[in-house]
Amino acid sequence: xxxxxxxxxxxxxxxxDLGREAKTFGCALGSGSRGTNKLVIVGxxxxxxxxxxxxxxxEARRQGRSDLSPTLLRWQIAPGAPxxxxxxxxxxxxxxxxxxxxxxxxxxxxxLLERIMDAHRRGARVMxxxxxxxxxxxxxxxxxxxxxxxxxxxxxxxxxxxxxVAPGR
Numbered sequence: 258x259x260x261x262x263x264x265x266x267x268x269x270x271x272x273x274d275l276g277r278e279a280k281t282f283g284c285a286l287g288s289g290s291r292g293t294n295k296l297v298i299v300g301x302x303x304x305x306x307x308x309x310x311x312x313x314x315x316e317a318r319r320q321g322r323s324d325l326s327p328t329l330l331r332w333q334i335a336p337g338a339p340x341x342x343x344x345x346x347x348x349x350x351x352x353x354x355x356x357x358x359x360x361x362x363x364x365x366x367x368x369l370l371e372r373i374m375d376a377h378r379r380g381a382r383v384m385x386x387x388x389x390x391x392x393x394x395x396x397x398x399x400x401x402x403x404x405x406x407x408x409x410x411x412x413x414x415x416x417x418x419x420x421x422v423a424p425g426r
Contacts, residue, residue: 265421268414275403279415282401283422286359286384287325294355299330299346299372304363308413309386312420320424327359349373354380360393361386361416369393386419388412 269276298313300306310329317325330346349372352358358381360373370392377383377396385397389405401419403412 265418269418272411272414272418275407275411275415276418278401279418280422282384282386282399283419285399286357286419287322287423287425295352296325296327296357296359297330297344297348297352298327298359298361299349299369300332300360301362301364301366301369302332302346303366304361305329305331306361306416309361309416309420312417313423316420316424322424325424346372350375352376352379352381354382357382357384359384359386360397362391362393363388365391365393370396386416 269280272279298306298310307329310327313325313327317323317327328344328348329342330344330348331342332346334343334345346369349358349369353376356376358373358376360369360383362369362385373383373393374396383393383397384399385391385393386401386403387393388403390402394400394402401415403415
């Protein structure tokens with residue numbers, strides 16, 4: 258997917274209201290992260306949002322926004338994985354008020370929900386991009402819901418919009 262400035266604007270427009278919501282969510286991510294020291298991104302055991310994480314890392318680097326340089330938290334770490342791919346999802350439960358936790362699940366997962374609730378109780382800022390209504394909405398400070406009637410392409414497009422807008426593009 259092409260992610261140049263003009264194509265992101267077109268992509269957001271093509272999503273209609275959802276595109277506007279994605280831009281608002283991206284702005285909230287970008288403005289709120291300045292008050293925290295760490296941005297972590299986590300999915301579920303069956304879905305790792307590595308694609309989103311990579312795009313956000315690239316955009317943050319281009320825009321000089323080291324505060325938006327994310328750490329991908331992983332449920333399973335391969336032996337010998339490099340350091341940046343070796344941070345466990347267990348870190349979510351230890352997140353505190355200096356952390357923004359961005360959750361991008363592929364459905365409900367009780368273990369993820371429990372860890373996110375722990376992070377919320379410890380004062381972490383919780384933001385969620387979800388596919389449809391879930392219990393994560395109960396503990397999210399910011400929520401972007403891509404309805405079940407929307408295509409997987411729309412879900413992916415929203416993530417591209419958010420990762421491009423957050424650094425201030």
